[in-house]
Amino acid sequence: MSSLTVAYAVAFYVAAAVLVLGLVVKIKQYATTPSPLKIPTMPAPRTRLGVVLRILREVIYFESLFKSNKWIWICAVLFHAGLWLVLARHLRYFIEPVWFWVVLVQPFGIYAGFAMIAGLVALWARRIVVNRVRYISGPSDHLMLALLVGIGFSGMMLRFVERTDIIAVKAFFLGLLRFDLQPLPAEMPLLVHLGLVITLMIVFPFSKLLHVPGVFFSPSRAQVDDAREKRHLAPWAAKLDAERDSAAAE
Amino acid sequence: MAKAPTFDIPAFREDLANPAMVEGAMDHSQPFVAKPEHQEDLGFPGELVENWEQKAVEKLGDLLGKNKALRVYLDSCVKCGACTDKCHYYIGTGDPKNMPVARQDLLRSLYRRHFTLAGKIAPGLVGARDMDKEMLDDWYKYFHQCSQCRRCSVFCPYGIDTAEISMAARDIMDHIGVGQKYSNEILAKVHKIGNNLGLPKPALIDTMEGLEEDVLEDDGVAVRFPVDVQGADVLLVTPSADFFAEPHVDGLIGYAKVFHQAGINWTVSSYASEAANFAMFIGSYEQMHKVAARIRQAALDLGVKRVIFGECGHAWRVAYSFLNSLAGPWDFLDPKYPVPQHILEVTHDLIQRGAINLDPSANDDMTLTFHDSCNVARGSGMGNMEGGQFIIPREVIKASVNKFVEMDPATTCEKTFCCGGGGGLLTDDLMELRVKGALPRMEALKDVVDNNGVTHMAAICAICKSQFSKVMPYYGFPMDMIVSVHQLVSDAIQLGTKE
Structure with a gap:
């Protein structure tokens, strides 16, 4: 087994562990930190089901962003929807036999790759052209876009310019999943593509990509409008009530 | 205006889409630091x-x-x-x-x-x-x-x-x-005296008696303005500005007339004579809890069955969204009513049931528009229905006036703009900020004044009312253009037709 294969295999294992553990820690933190008060952005749903639908609208078609700015919305949808389709298309490298719907999605995944890159480039252009967005953009915002564009671009290279031995790539990933290492083709575009993906996985739980779990825990979106009907009390705030009531009893 | 402003009043914009950026434009703006x-x-x-x-x-x-x-x-x-x-x-x-x-x-x-x-x-x-x-x-x-x-x-x-x-x-x-001096000084007054203005009990009673006399003189009806009445059914908690500032006090007269005609036995408390909870502005749960506890104590001491809040934006956010957390449980009150209720919920319900008579032609000298107060719009609800905080005030206004016009929908309901004075910024040391922050609302108002003949703008927040009376003259509008919603109710209500 080449040292390159071993290096990439180890890197993937490490990256997967960092991604999963990092997200578990963060999600646990979000889930367990109390909310002292009811702060849904009103008007808000009055039932739990309503809140689930509100969050679904937020994550599926970016409802609030749509209200805000149609250009950002179009770019964001192009990128995110493109990314989902591309990810779905990539599933075939990790499963055998390939599920029927994954077969169906293959041709769309190609177009989605273009959409994804177009969305990213447009979002990046906003960071340079629109003065307000330029003002709020820091180095990490540009680097994140560079990383994602790099992944998209190197992926498209692999599909259209320097086609790699995809059978071997699939064998490598199935091997990773089965803890049975298979050789990885030593081709530059492929190594770049995979290297960038590994970087993304590691960076994920330490970066603004935390918006992915964050949106599900955002109190302004995830709380029910029922403050008058149900008493909401954070555990740490309960002791203030006890002090109040004992003072009143004296 | 006492003196000419030392800053430029922003011009109404031609292009609303892309506000110009000026780095450091407000780098000099800061409120007085608390002593x-x-x-x-x-x-x-x-x-x-x-x-x-x-x-x-x-x-x-x-x-x-x-x-x-x-x-x-x-x-x-x-x-x-x-x-x-x-x-x-x-x-x-x-x-x-x-x-x-x-x-x-x-x-x-x-x-x-x-x-x-x-x-x-x-x-x-x-x-x-x-x-x-x-x-x-x-x-x-x-x-x-x-x-x-x-x-x-x-x-x-x-x-x-x-x-x-x-x-x-x-x-x-x-x-x-x-x-910040403004918020912290006011909070200390609430802890000591019970309201933001530092209005002590004798002054409060005096003011309320004065209002009884005014209404008797103007309408010939003995409408009561009770203070600390033991065993009243309703505790009214209202922003202390309602006790004397214009146009706030006209709103308070409106609540009193509504209670009078509906036969509701009410009182204010001199101990909890403030609806606003400035502790929200400084982000202190402990301070919010302490201020809210006065309302709980007053309700217990007076033995009331219901708590009703007057027109106040941030107060209503704290009341609707936080009060159950801060000062609950409210199990000693009548479970038939939400705790707390907004005065507009009460009036709206009475209108629906035909329990009060309104004659909107009494306000025919005005064409109204409505400014959604930010903290009511995005921080609270009304009427136990999604968006009730937009529907109920409008229905009460429309029952009280014949001519009502909406402003640009990009500036109303959930998208409403703050008046420019909310969140603990309603202080003279921030006047430049307050004037400039009012720009988007003033633009939307200008539009309906010019194109729809709007003469007055109603609001349901003590801060909005004070802020607009102060800043509207900078934009060429008269300061008395801003009115309380219950001032409209007060003008339209037909006292003596229901008792």
């Missing part, structure tokens, strides 16, 4: 503590563990820019630090430096910074240029609410000894 006695009255250090840089980080850590919103919001922002043109202070001043995301970043930079791996390893890359004098100055200036109106949170794809960030930053500053 040691204002701070110590609330249990905060009197002046900047030793080791304040460290203490600020510790307080941030404390808040992160107590408030999910802060955690999630500080992590989640992707700098998409959706909020950048949504804040009335950015629109009015052009200062980029008044873009909600940039305001958040003032705190986020400290968070990243001390509570994220990326900020510890590569601070320059992710905009992480240590606390220093420059950062503290920026905090004091720009977290006092946020009125906590939550407009940005409507448009944020993650619902990030800059109000939460501003509240946390102000709480941290209070804890290191740098508080």
Whole structure:
């Protein structure tokens, strides 16, 4: 087994562990930190089901962003929807036999790759052209876009310019999943593509990509409008009530 | 106006889409700093503590563990820019630090430096910074240029609410000894006397008796304005401005007439003679709890069955969304009624049931529009229905007047603009900010004045009413253009037709 294969295999294992553990820690933190008060952005749903639908609208078609700015919305949808389709298309490298719907999605995944890159480039252009967005953009915002564009671009290279031995790539990933290492083709575009993906996985739980779990825990979106009907009390705030009531009893 | 302003009044914009950016435009704006006695009255250090840089980080850590919103919001922002043109202070001043995301970043930079791996390893890359004098100055200036109106949170794809960030930053500053004079001085008055104005019981009784005489003289009806009546059914908690400021007091007369005609036995309390809870502005749960406890105590002492709030925006947010947490459980009150109720819910219900008679032609000399107060619109509800806070005030207005016109829908309901004076900024030392922050509302008002003949704008918030009476003249509108909704009810109600 080449040292390159071993290096990439180890890197993937490490990256997967960092991604999963990092997200578990963060999600646990979000889930367990109390909310002292009811702060849904009103008007808000009055039932739990309503809140689930509100969050679904937020994550599926970016409802609030749509209200805000149609250009950002179009770019964001192009990128995110493109990314989902591309990810779905990539599933075939990790499963055998390939599920029927994954077969169906293959041709769309190609177009989605273009959409994804177009969305990213447009979002990046906003960071340079629109003065307000330029003002709020820091180095990490540009680097994140560079990383994602790099992944998209190197992926498209692999599909259209320097086609790699995809059978071997699939064998490598199935091997990773089965803890049975298979050789990885030593081709530059492929190594770049995979290297960038590994970087993304590691960076994920330490970066603004935390918006992915964050949106599900955002109190302004995830709380029910029922403050008058149900008493909401954070555990740490309960002791203030006890002090109040004992003072009143004296 | 007493004297000419020392700043430029912003011009109505031709192009609403792209507010111009002027870096540092409001770098000179900051409210008076609380004196040691204002701070110590609330249990905060009197002046900047030793080791304040460290203490600020510790307080941030404390808040992160107590408030999910802060955690999630500080992590989640992707700098998409959706909020950048949504804040009335950015629109009015052009200062980029008044873009909600940039305001958040003032705190986020400290968070990243001390509570994220990326900020510890590569601070320059992710905009992480240590606390220093420059950062503290920026905090004091720009977290006092946020009125906590939550407009940005409507448009944020993650619902990030800059109000939460501003509240946390102000709480941290209070804890290191740098508080805002206006809010902290007022809170001390509430703790000592029971209301923001420091109006003691004898003055309150005197005022209320004066109102009884006024109404008797004007309408020939003996409408009562009771104070501290033991065993009354309803405790009315209303902003203390309602007791004497114009146009607020006309609203209070309206509530009294509604109660009178509906035969509701009510009282105000001299102990809890304030609806507003300024502790929300400074982001202190403990202070909010202490202020709210007065209302609970008054309700217990007077033995009332219901609690009803007068027209007040931030007060209604605290009342509707927080009061059950802060001062509950309310199991000693009549379970048939929501706790608390808004006076508009009460009036609306009475209108629906035909229990009060309104003659809208009494207001035919006016054409009305309605300013949705930010904290009612985005921080509360009414009528136990989604969006009731938009429907109920409008239905009450339409029952009281014949001529009603809506402003541009991009500036009403959930998208309403703050009046420019909310969130603890209604102080003369921030007059430039208040005038500039009113720009988007003034533009929308100008549009309906010019095109639809609007003569008056109704509001349901004491801050909106005070702020607009003060800033509207800067934009060429008369100060008495702003009215209370219950002032309209007061004019239209047909006393003596239902008793």
